[in-house]
Amino acid sequence: MEIERLSTGVEGLDEKMEGGLPKGSVTLITGKTGTGKTAFSASFLYAGAMKGESGVYITAEEREEDIKGDIKAMFGWDFDTLEKKKLIKFITIKPVFPGKAISGEELSRLVKLYIFDLANKIESAIKETKAKRIVLDSISIIEMFIKDAYMCRVAMIQLTDKLREMGVTSVLTGTIPEATEVLSGGGIIEFIVDSIIKLDFVPVAEEFKRTMTIRKMRRTDHSIYIHPFDITDAGLKLIEIK
């Protein structure tokens, strides 16, 4: 049984993971601020669009126009045009202030509703665009919203199970707090996803250096090296060390 793979859109990366992300899997792209998570996410959707596979970009923190502007400035890719061609669809799920501080008895019910509602929104967008790929940028603010560790783990299991049932291949972005060596702020999502790609920005003497590491990928014989990479005009690109 051969597993179908989707290209990441990152030059040199697919060959480190038997051809790309396993179809239907959930991948966490995690890194500190400024390490290139949005650039990675855009590359993943762009690679699909170039082959006629539509994708959904769910933004939970940044403004749609800022993300599109960033992508255009970095790579020259015009996501507005791709959206008109129905190859990309943006959804904004801006966090709002809860009516009151959530805690105690109602939290459980609220979290259930929240995950149910989020899954519904994603499902509608997928049906509308026949999307094969989705990006959820970022999972961190959702983790932050659910303060109880047990409930957060259950919610993350339910959300990723629903993504798998929808048949899409998902990329979630997560943020790593500065000055730590963890994989996520909450320490939960990394146990739930199928794959983890960690982006880093490491101080080396008087300079910073970008690196990418595949920390986990189910059903895949993946590279276990720490790969340096560049953000070039044409997208992300792994640097091969001979």
Next chain:
Amino acid sequence: MEIERLSTGVEGLDEKMEGGLPKGSVTLITGKTGTGKTAFSASFLYAGAMKGESGVYITAEEREEDIKGDIKAMFGWDFDTLEKKKLIKFITIKPVFPGKAISGEELSRLVKLYIFDLANKIESAIKETKAKRIVLDSISIIEMFIKDAYMCRVAMIQLTDKLREMGVTSVLTGTIPEATEVLSGGGIIEFIVDSIIKLDFVPVAEEFKRTMTIRKMRRTDHSIYIHPFDITDAGLKLIEIK
């Protein structure tokens, strides 16, 4: 009095522990995300099935089909067929949202019920299949559910005592939080089990390296080395260092 041993199914490992896991003991397989805990668990049950000993796989977090798919992709083992032959049985104990946030006076009663119920489910499955081996994947979400350290320790003692009374040989998986050197997230289960096998994924210069260490094994003169290992098509395999 010679102790009966059950093969782990990991090539080269049994000979590091006087022949295998002591019959009736409880072993914790612990490691960070992506270190091979599911692969180890599957190997343990598969080794039994190949000798006609049936086993139960209790999954508390992942979907049954994902685990079966992972095993098939990694090793080519068909757990669906083994399940039809009554050599493997899967039980799912998916965590649910509690009706309300649990705390205070009711917690003690609830935890007692939870452990009682879990033990009953396991016992039924064992009786039905005459299982000799069980895997509980993972114990971490159960630890997370019981927030009070003292109650958690008591619950873990009761659960492992019940497993010993059922006469099965048990493998529990646990997750080690990233960027720590502990043996479990809760710091409790490691004092309760008979044996601990720790899986690791250590960054060495520009690469990651997998290792396996027997940290504790009662009634056994076990290896105290840190063994590198590979995940091969034919299962896990210790690398001998000459």
Next chain:
Amino acid sequence: MEIERLSTGVEGLDEKMEGGLPKGSVTLITGKTGTGKTAFSASFLYAGAMKGESGVYITAEEREEDIKGDIKAMFGWDFDTLEKKKLIKFITIKPVFPGKAISGEELSRLVKLYIFDLANKIESAIKETKAKRIVLDSISIIEMFIKDAYMCRVAMIQLTDKLREMGVTSVLTGTIPEATEVLSGGGIIEFIVDSIIKLDFVPVAEEFKRTMTIRKMRRTDHSIYIHPFDITDAGLKLIEIK
């Protein structure tokens, strides 16, 4: 599409970031106490004023006369005169003791009001002076005021979105607690801003050394070096290492 840039007023810095801060972006200037955050902020506004672009300096902690005095003593720049010429405007939003300790249900409503009110004050000052640049010194006491991490993140998203909608280019100062390697006290604002410039004061043997690093800058191919800098009579100045 060429992005418009605003000079930072720091000698040698603009050329490290394609010409200056992207128009309309939000930049965090962060550092431990005494690393030169006020000096940086003043340079940014002064560089604008010298080209006839007016700016607003919002002080949340220090007295207006102290800031003006500091700037005069350091660089000889007369902000009083610039204020008379309508090129600079100071707003003081001194923190007050809350009527009572804020917590629970009312916090959500209060935080919403606080951010709404702060944004209004800033908007009025911008309209009055047709300001192109604003400095908010410091964001840290506002972060400290909103104790809940989730609400703080939402508030920071709303505040920076409003700044972007007003069309100004913003510099926020933040304080890094001593003896840590984080980017801010609350660990939140760094994920929200477009750019981060980190100032440092590093003990080297028997001496301290000032450094400046661009940690993140969207839509910009920026320097990834750690630059030493001096506070000279004529303003801040990067030291070029050949």
Next chain:
Amino acid sequence: MEIERLSTGVEGLDEKMEGGLPKGSVTLITGKTGTGKTAFSASFLYAGAMKGESGVYITAEEREEDIKGDIKAMFGWDFDTLEKKKLIKFITIKPVFPGKAISGEELSRLVKLYIFDLANKIESAIKETKAKRIVLDSISIIEMFIKDAYMCRVAMIQLTDKLREMGVTSVLTGTIPEATEVLSGGGIIEFIVDSIIKLDFVPVAEEFKRTMTIRKMRRTDHSIYIHPFDITDAGLKLIEIK
């Protein structure tokens, strides 16, 4: 005034401490999981039994039959036979779930009762067997039960004072959490006991190494070396380094 000493039963250890544990003293055997605390405790009681001095083994966490089985498997000592000869007596004080979560006003009274009850049980067993030695395995779950640090310290003082008044020589086992360098989980018991023997399991390159150190022993000119030791068929044995 010569102090009477009781042999530890560990080969080579008595001569490092003027002949053995001071009569009537309370010794903490502390170490991480799998370092040999039960082996040490058994050696202490066995050494007494071989000289006709009876002892009591109080188990608070493990099943009596597991401890007996472990001792038999490790050293071939038959504690069942010794129990029939009235040379060893086992008491089980299995922790139970409290009727409700204990806290607030009742805690003080409950802790007093708990210590009173435990002391009574120990005293009866001592009278019944005329025991000279007792083992309490482990003190850690009792420390965990009493969450308030001050009350825990007072309870530990009262418990050890009662043991001293009973005239027995006591060995308490304690567990050190993984990845720490403390002497106990609660940080309290080490200030209360007369002697501390610390067992360790230190990773050295690709291997783990067992060590034993006398950290404190009142009225004794003890060794201050870190001694490696082996668990042999004939009991624990210090390795002499020439």
Next chain:
Amino acid sequence: MEIERLSTGVEGLDEKMEGGLPKGSVTLITGKTGTGKTAFSASFLYAGAMKGESGVYITAEEREEDIKGDIKAMFGWDFDTLEKKKLIKFITIKPVFPGKAISGEELSRLVKLYIFDLANKIESAIKETKAKRIVLDSISIIEMFIKDAYMCRVAMIQLTDKLREMGVTSVLTGTIPEATEVLSGGGIIEFIVDSIIKLDFVPVAEEFKRTMTIRKMRRTDHSIYIHPFDITDAGLKLIEIK
């Protein structure tokens, strides 16, 4: 505009900071226990008194007679005589037990009153003696009294603003907890003051070494070296390293 400077009274220090502490500024003298904070404070007031400038010494923790005795023993300076000559005035603001544990709604009002009352006491003493210099020894117990970080920051801003409005030059002492590298116990006061001088007591091989570093000084081109210093009969003295 030349800034007026007040001598610190520490031999060799004024020349490291353009002549002394800026008039009207607030300086934090911070260090671990036993590093010489009281010696520094006394030197500052004594240097003023020798020029006919009177000063106020506010003690919040130690007894007036102990401070005077310490100063006499160290340097032979007779503060009793200086007090009779109206050149020095001691105020004791011994902390008292609050009528009840302060928290919740009343805290805000209480803190306001506390700061108001403290400022009044200081102002009266300044008016009575026409003081130019004040020492507040120590700010740490006041920080400790106000447990909420936000309120503490606001209170510290209000207190230092009031000191600046009174026109005096102030020295506040703060204590650094052992085994940390922070600048104060609360992590707040260092952001509020104009200047920070850190005293240290560094273990070097088999010996401890005293050092003094100017960590921050507004409007001043100050030394950035770590200066060793001695406590001599004639006062504190920097050691010049050629």
Next chain:
Amino acid sequence: MEIERLSTGVEGLDEKMEGGLPKGSVTLITGKTGTGKTAFSASFLYAGAMKGESGVYITAEEREEDIKGDIKAMFGWDFDTLEKKKLIKFITIKPVFPGKAISGEELSRLVKLYIFDLANKIESAIKETKAKRIVLDSISIIEMFIKDAYMCRVAMIQLTDKLREMGVTSVLTGTIPEATEVLSGGGIIEFIVDSIIKLDFVPVAEEFKRTMTIRKMRRTDHSIYIHPFDITDAGLKLIEIK
């Protein structure tokens, strides 16, 4: 003004501190478990008794007979005889369980009473014996009893002020938690006392080494070296390094 000094009774130590502890001062002897604090305390009282100066030994944790036994075993000093000669007096202030968990409003009043009562007991014993020296072993359990940091600091100030007013020279023992580099468990007492002598037990390769350091001593030009020391039959003894 020459300061009167009291010998510490530790061979070689008085000459490191201008002749001994300053009369009327409060000294903290602090160290981890097993570092010799009781041995130091006994030496201090014994040195006084040998010159006809009586002393009081207040024990808050250990039994009087255990302390006397330890001293006899270590040094051969007979404190029972000294007590009959009225040269030493023991007071036991064994901690008891509070009637209920103390917290909230009553804590402040309770702490006041506790300190008042403790000071009274000490004062009576001093009057009865005309004591010049007192030992309070240990201050740590009192620190632990008062959980609020501000109240604890106030209580410690009041207690030490009362000791100074009684005219005695005091030695308080404190315990340093294992695996830390702090000076006390609560981080408070070290700021209150006049002098600090730190005892250490440092692992050096395969061995532990005892050291003593004078960390602070008011009105004294003290040694700043880390002195190794031995516990000999004749008392503690500094080892001179040439």
